[in-house]
Every structure is written in structure tokens, then in C-alpha cells.
Amino acid sequence: MPRLTFAEATRRALAAEMRRDPTVWALGEDLGRGGIFGQYRGLAEEFGPERIVSTPISEACIMGAGLGAALVGTRPVIEMRIADFTLCAMDELVSQIAKVRYMFGGQGRARLVVRMPGGMWRNSAAQHSQCLEAWLVHVPGLVVAAPGTAQDAASLLKAAIRCDDPVVLMESKNLWTAEGEVEEDAPPAEFGRARIARQGGEVTVVTWAASVPVVEAAAERSGVSAEVIDLRSLWPWDEAAVVASAARTRRLLVVHEAVTVGGFGAEVVARVIERLGPGGLRAVERLGAPRAPVPFAPVLEDAVRATPERVAEAIRRVAAA
Amino acid sequence: MPRLTFAEATRRALAAEMRRDPTVWALGEDLGRGGIFGQYRGLAEEFGPERIVSTPISEACIMGAGLGAALVGTRPVIEMRIADFTLCAMDELVSQIAKVRYMFGGQGRARLVVRMPGGMWRNSAAQHSQCLEAWLVHVPGLVVAAPGTAQDAASLLKAAIRCDDPVVLMESKNLWTAEGEVEEDAPPAEFGRARIARQGGEVTVVTWAASVPVVEAAAERSGVSAEVIDLRSLWPWDEAAVVASAARTRRLLVVHEAVTVGGFGAEVVARVIERLGPGGLRAVERLGAPRAPVPFAPVLEDAVRATPERVAEAIRRVAAA
Amino acid sequence: MGPNRPPGGAPPPNETARLVAMLRLMHRIRAFEREAVAAMRSGEAPGVVHASIGQEAVAAGVCLHLRRTDRITSNHRGHGHALAKGADARAMMLELYGRAGGACGGKGGSMHIADFSVGMLGANGVVGAGIPIACGAAQGLKLLRQDAIVACFFGDGAVNRGPFLEGLNWAALYRLPVLFVCEDNGFAAFTRTAEATAGAGAAARAEAIGVPALSVDGTDALAVDAAAAELVAAIRAGGGPRLLHARCYRWEGHTGTDPAAYRPAEEVAAARERDPIRRLAEALAGRGVDAGEIAAIAAEAEAEMRAHREAARAAPPPDLAAAFADVQDIGAPAPCRA
């Protein structure tokens, strides 16, 4: 299996899907130049400017046009460039795309993918570093996935493109250049199925997206037998896998890059407690960002993120509780 | 004390604040005609069109202009008409208003109020019924309040106007015409202080906004000694009051109108568990909407909302667990 | 006068038949909305209803130039657009009543009427939201090599929202087959167009963004018909998007319960004087159409819509399971407890 970066793995997956299905196309700013992370490199040359559409800086229209194109039978891949810019297209995503099938009584479907490169990335500061997956999980109608490995970046993209529901892919900016082994012919991923990234018996650590490698490294160094679960998709999410592991370890830690308050970690904790009963666990903790914007300076950015040290410490704390 | 509707209570509160402070003004669509719920009635006549500004249908500019006006020293009250339309102004709220003070190192402050009439309202269907408070609690920089009584509607609005942080008021459309006793000279409310709406010893029920009267009625009919806590503000929220009550009853139910998955109820549950330890509780449940858009037909709308019957049943279920 | 009709002189017979069809459509729209408003006011139908009474010539004049395979997007005031595109009036009335068999199964209501089977891609509760959707639909059709166009209806209020700029620029850039129709009825809710819209208005804005535009008296059915013919022909010829700015007036309040006290009675009376239906009927009479035929058209439309309303009254509510259906396939919600 070749080792590929996340960018290259998704580039190939998209190309393969576009070859397979002529109704698949992509739209977003600067896609003709390969996209800003190289995840569209060479695609305009292969598929032409009608299927790799470079758009003006018009996020609302990028999102809304994607919906319109889906309603007439194409499968658009909507590129938001940076997840934060989705804030300029929220009505289109939440009140249009997510609701169209339901409010029209099943007449139309938004078969489309929204790619949102999110999270911290080399001191990009407050307006280019947000993690808003918790918002989208809260929105009925959306499927939400968040790959943490290069293989999943490709397999979840394939699954998203073939899915008959609108799928939001939370791609992590910090992972674009990370490498992993990728089986290119792997079948599309199955939404709602987690990956046990590391087996262990003392603590269950649930995580996703850019936090996956951070947690894996932290688990390694923690000295604790931690089971690391990479959720891969957040809606639906693999409740069964998490509940089974937590029932065994009786200790649950959720780690994510997003702000802890109101983050998806709260849902995981609440749900596991509802399923196991409060007596089913001995210790619970969430480790995310403080309720502060992301600052620019490297030392400040480090102060607000879940570094491997902080994660390792939290694993030990939960294991000891 | 006079009995006033929520609309009239907030109308008087806003008028009083505008008399008190000439830098307070309001902007939004159709405000000159009193706003669509009458909550601005007569104010244009008293304060003129420069302080009660009727705007075009330009939500992004309403929100962004509110910020600009705050940065030069006024205190705008930004009216979103219907909370769902905030989706058209999310960048302005989340990436601008919430972050401006932080990312400019404290140089500027967004002293402003965003009024978002939200939730279900007489079969308004999917695009006019959303409850998105969980999103805003997740956003650093914002204070979030959600009045459940006419008195709080007035006192929280006053507090919001005088606050030096940006405050989002989740006003419930369903409550505009509800009445309550209102002491007009009451001091501004204190953010982060809950109200014990009903005392009880068997179950702690946490709720806010339009669910407050629903839960009060349900507690009455449940036959259970339920303690009802009206949070009043969601960020900050009165963790101490909730934890104290739950430590006593050892049973926690959170009821809200928003979708359960990813709702603010998850945060309440997660936090109480973190504070008390899983062993501190015997039973936990969240009651919100299913993860579905809000449908139009009355019978369908009723099928997805937390009716007093459903709440009463949940109270009994948690009490019995 | 559009390219399809010689300027002046007696129209060809099939032309008259076409205009009679237009009159019938306008009557049907008005009769539908009269019933809808009455249903809402009486409390029979839940939610709000936005009537386009007085504006019927715009929907009819545009949609009669569309084919079944063409698409439209609409706004909150969309009954007329839907009917003009061929949507099932009975299913629409059932929808307004929130009943089983409604156009959207009772889940949409007046503001979310759609009938995909005739290319009606949906009304919309968010001002301006249909504009990007129309652009994307046109782009998708082009990609699929389908020879169809998209008409996009919105009000004067929408021209002050961002999506108007983004969508028109988009359509012009990609030369998409979109007819933007700005129905300028003088008000956005309680605010006059002129109080909210700086500059020379929708058509001037469109031209500046590279979308050629025409302005017409939207209460003059023949004028709308002619302008629509011209613009649709240009679009079908591959000329890219066009905008039609149709000045009109809404006779009713913003919603069925708005008394519209913000406008002088004389203004409303004057607008009613320019009734697009009466004027089209007069024009047809002038062209020799029989007065009895004209009267029958009105009566039939009224009878049809009365019958739909009866049917709606009698229809059962939707099955409760519908509340949890059609959200999504993957990760669909579990129904609520009892």
C-alpha cells in the first residue's frame, strides 16, 4: 500500500469517483489551481472547468448552488476552502440543504458533500482555526464525518460522494500533509462505524479528526492501557463501540480540538451515561479547548490546545480516578 | 405589580434603557412599525428613526453594522426578527462580534445585544422554528441568555444592554403573548444566576426559555416532588445551583425545545457528572426534540415537541429509576 | 411586444387561445389564494399564508413560456408560481391545511410548497434563498446537457440581501440559463421598496452585474407576456441569464392577517383599478373572445378551488410517522416516545 498524504489520498479518491460517475463535480474557490492544499491538483486538467469549477468568493452561492445542482440530479462536492468561511453560508447549509428533503415531503434530495477544512493550522488565529462539528451534529438532515487517518480521508470522501444524504466532511487542516498507508481500492467507509485505534483496558479515550494522532501519541506515552477509539463519523456515531468499551474500562475520556463547552464531547458523555447509567462508570472527563478564541502567537496557541502532554496527563488522571 | 406580556415587558425595558442612555439604539427590519411581535411598538415615535432604525432585509449588514456601531461607542440592540435568520449573519456574529475584543488584544469591545426570537411558533415549519442556543454557548466571547418569564425577559434585556460583553438573547416566539407579573423598576438580572421555579426533593429538572412554563405545568401534574430550575442564562450558567440540587435529589432531567442530540442539555449533563462524579447521580435523562426538522402540520409538530404530557412522563420515569 | 407576436394587428388565433389560457391561470391563482386566505383567517388552515392577489400576471406571464422540464424556484409568496408551473392545486390546498396527501405530506405548509414532478423546486421561507439554488439548478442542468432553463422568482426585498449579488454574478459568469424575476410589489413586509432600496433598483443592479434586464408593468399581462417571451428566447438561445423586473402591487396585507394599515386606502383602491385580470379579460374581449366564455373561466376557477378546499377540510391529518420520515437515510431519528 502506498503512503500518501491526506491531500493526495482525497485527491485520488475524488478523481476515482469523478471517473466512475459523470454527475460528480466540484465547486469552490481556486479549484482550477488545485485548491489551496493541493487536494484538487490536476483535476481541472483531467475533468475540465465545467466539472472542477473555480468560483468567485461567494460562499453563500457556492453552498446554495451546490444544493440547486443536487436537486436536478448531479452530485456536487462543495469546497468551503476553510471551515470558518462556512459561517458565510450557514443559511444555505442549515435551513436549505439539511431541510430540503424533509420540508418538501421527500420530493428532493440533497445528494452532495460539503468539505470543510477546519481546526488550527500554523498560527492562523481566531478566524481561521474554528472547529464547529458540534454545530452540525445538532442539525437534523446532515451526516457528519471527521477523518483521522489518510485512509479514512479517502474512504469517507468516497462514501460521502455516493451517499444519498448531504454529508459534511470535517477535514483537518493540520492533517493535509500528514501521511498514512492508503489502499486506494478500499471500499467506501461505512458511516457510524468507529475504528479502535489502540486497544486497552484501563481507560476508553474517544476522539476524532486531527486529535487522533495526538491521542495515539499521548496514549503511547501515558503508561496507561488506554483504548483509543477514532469515531470517524460524528453523526451517526458508533455509540455501540464506545458504550462497549466504556462498559469494560468504566473510565471515559473524550478528547477534541474544539472548545469543550458545548462540544461534541458533551454529547458522547451524556449518551454513554444515559446508556450505561451513572453507576456504569467510575470516571468521566472531557478535554478540549478552553472557551476562548484561538490566539495567533505560537506560545499562546499552544496554551489553548490539547497537546500530547495534556492528553497524556488526562489519561493518567482518569485512569487514577 | 402589573401583569404584562413578554412583548410589552421588553418594550418597556428597552424604552427605559433608551431614556437612560442616549447611546442605546435598535436596528432591524420593520422596527419603525413596532417589530413583528409589537416589542418595539411606539418606540420610533418616541425616539425617532435614528435610534429605532428600520433596515432593509440585510441580515449580514444588520449584524455587522451593529458591531461597527459598538466599536465607536454606541450600544446597539440588534433585532434578528426570527432567530433562524441569524443563519444569514453567522460570520458577523461568530467570527466578528464574538472575537473582536480578543483578537485585537482588548482594544475594542462589542457592547451590543442580539435579540433572536426563536423556537416553534404556530406551525411555522422547518425554517422558522429552530432553537440554536447550543451553538452560541459553544462560541467563546458570547453571553447567552434565555428568559422563561416576563420579568426575566425585561430584566435580562436590561442587563444585556448594560453589559460590556456581547449578549445574545434567545427570546421565545411562543412566549411573546404570555403574561406575567413584572416589576418594572427591578434591577437588571444577573447573568449566571438560576431561578428555582419550583422546589422539590425527588428530581432536579433543568430547563429554560419557552420550556419553563411547560415544565412547570408538567411538574405540577406529575405527582412527583420535582425541583424545577429555570437557568435564565446559558452562558454563564448556574452550575452551582444545578449541582447543589442534583446532589440532593440524585436525579437529573434536562428539558429543552431544541434537538436533543448536541443540545445544551448534553453540556448540563456532562458538567454535572464531571462535578459530582458518576456515582453522585442515580438517574439522568435529557428530553428535547428528535433529530428532525420541525414539520408544519399541527399533529406533526406536536409529535416532535416536548409536550407537558411527555415532560410529566419523563419526570416520573427519572423519579422511578 | 415579444419576438413571437407581431407588433399590432389582430393576433393569430392560437395566440388568442394562449392568452385565454393565461387568463384561466390567473383566475385559478386568484381563486386559490382567496380560499387560502379565508381558510387561514377562519382558523381552518394553520400557520401563515402570503397571498399574491394582484400579482397574478407575473407568475402566469413568465411560466407560460416555460416547459415542463424547465425548473423554477420561488419564495414565501409562491402559490401563484407553483400553480403557473403546473403544480397540483388540490395537493397544494391539502398542504396548506396540513393534511395527508398534501404536496409535501403536510410537512411544508404554504411557505414550503413544492412540486418536483413539474419542475417546481420549492417555495422558500428565507428571503433570497432561492437565488443561489436556481443558479445551481441551471448549472446542473447544463452539466447534464439537459436543454432546460430555470426561472427564479423573488420579491423586491430580496435585492438587498447578499445572495442577490452573489447569484446574479454567478449566473452571468457561467452564462447560465436563468431568468431572474423580481416581483416588485412595492413592499417588503411593512417597508416600502423605496425606503429599503438605494439607487435605481433591481434592473439597474442586474445590468451592473452583467445580467441584461427589462422592466415592465407587472399588472399588464400582455406586457409581462411579451417581456418574458423575449427574455426566455434570449436565454434559450444561449445568451446567459436575464432579469425581469415586474412592478406590481399586492392587494392583501403581507400575510393573511396583516391589515396593512401602513398604506392609504386610495393607494390600494388605485391598484385594484389596475386589476391585471380584468384588464386581460378586457383585452381578450377586444380581440373577440366571447363574454360568456370569459365569465365561465372565472366561475370554473372558483368552483375548482372551492372543491379543493372542501377536499382539504375532509382530508385526514398525516400519519404521525411522517414526522420522523425523510430526514435522512443514514442516522435517521428514532420516533419520540408517545
Next chain:
Amino acid sequence: MGPNRPPGGAPPPNETARLVAMLRLMHRIRAFEREAVAAMRSGEAPGVVHASIGQEAVAAGVCLHLRRTDRITSNHRGHGHALAKGADARAMMLELYGRAGGACGGKGGSMHIADFSVGMLGANGVVGAGIPIACGAAQGLKLLRQDAIVACFFGDGAVNRGPFLEGLNWAALYRLPVLFVCEDNGFAAFTRTAEATAGAGAAARAEAIGVPALSVDGTDALAVDAAAAELVAAIRAGGGPRLLHARCYRWEGHTGTDPAAYRPAEEVAAARERDPIRRLAEALAGRGVDAGEIAAIAAEAEAEMRAHREAARAAPPPDLAAAFADVQDIGAPAPCRA
């Protein structure tokens, strides 16, 4: 030629002094950005830097007509705007380095430079976001009866985003004292203006929305100066908003690390030939300013910015507590564990 300067003939002496100040400012902007780009490329400064080298005449030509009490909003390419409005260059450089004493305490970085003490209300990482903010600032100043105006800088890319329409319409409706400045440097990131913008461009759009506009060669300092003078005077006279469309070219890539391979070398060379600084210097020489003085201005600017960079290199990082400060007063975050 603007209203303040007679067309042709020797300029008044104070006028020459003013233009010398403009030249100095342009040199300072360029020198600052040369250091900034070098700092970023060498890895000394974190994050990204967007340089406006080649566009200095726009920032300088506009801001020299502003008073300290006037305000500006800016975009991601905002160093020049900030310096021209009088922001502290050293604090800015420290900010780019993410050091204590930076303009925003190290929390903003290049894309979020602000200096409220001189009316610089902030750069912005979101294209077009400064437009509504500028409108509101002007509205607030008007409400406070403060006699000040707001200049709002944005790029050609911003004219395709909704806030451009919403903001210009807003400013025109309320006759707000805003000067919109569209710095059209030929590209939005890797996309040419013409590939993304349909119709006749920013000025035509503004006019259609009711905002009078002027287009100028933005690499001609004297032309920018004259146009800005005229527009600012009209705004101060209560005439409502204006737009200045300044055509220019960015010499560097979109960011400091973009090789900008998407444009032919000859095109870049031709743009460099039209260097606004060299041309202003030549004009001043023609007006009798001493060549030595002109050379000294450049040298001083370079020395100043080198010194700031030295200072930034030497400055300590911000205190970690800053990461948790200035979020909000009510419900402020607790610092992270270790």
C-alpha cells in the same frame, strides 16, 4: 486632478510637502512589508503575511485625507492601511512576530492588525467582512454627532460577496459618511478579477446601488490623491457614501510563500515598471524636490523597519495568561491545566 489642486502649474509649497509626506509613507509601507515577508519566509514570524507591495499609493493616497478621529476598516492585506492611518509600526512588527508588546498583544497576527488609538478598527481575515462594520461605525458616529468619516478598504474579491451589496445599499440609504475603497489588484488569491467578476466591475456596481464612484489608476499616487480628495470632500459635505475603485497590481504572491506561478513574468515586470513609489518620486523631482532628500526618505524608512524587526526578534513572547484574557468579562474562561 482633485478639487484642491489647480490642474497643472507649480503646486503650492505646502502641497509639495504633503506629497513628500505621502512618498515617505509609501516608502515606510514598502519597507515594512519587505521586512514582514522576509520574516515570514525565514520562519522568524509565524502564520501568513499578505503584502501590498505595489499598492502603496492607495493606502497612502486615501489615508492622508483622513483625520485622526476618522476611522478605517481593512482586510487581510492591511499593513499599508494601518500604517497610513498612523498605527505604530513597531507594535505592528511585534504583532507579526507574535511577541509581547504587539499591536494586539500577539493574539491577532498579520491578518488582525488593529490600532484603535488612531481609528484603525481592524484588519479582517474574512473577505468583505469589514464592509458592514464600516457602515455601522459611520452610523454610530452620526448618532453620536461626531464629525468623522470612515474609510473601508477591501479587494476586488470582496465585490462578489453579499456584504458588498448589503453594505453599499445600507450606506446609501442612511447617507452615511463612508468612503468605500476597492483596491483592485487584479487577483483574488489565484483568480483574476475578470474571471470572477461579471459586468463592468466595482464602480458600476456601486453606482447602480446608489453610491457614486470614481475609478483611478491606483499606481498613480497623484491620481489617487486627487480622487480621494474629491470623494472625501463630498462625504464630509454630507453627500453620503462614495466608492473609489483603484486599479493596481500586487507585486508579490497572494501570501508571502505564494510563488504566483499563475501569472506571466512579463506581466509582473510591466507592473513593476509602473512602480507607484518611483513615479511619485519622479513627479516630486520634477517639482523641484532635492534628489538627496528623496533618497534619504527611502533609506530612513528602510532603517526604521529594520530596527523594528530587530526589536521584534528580541522581544519576549506574550505572557501565557494572555491566552485566556479579553475573551469576555461575564463567564470568562478558566485557564487550561498546565
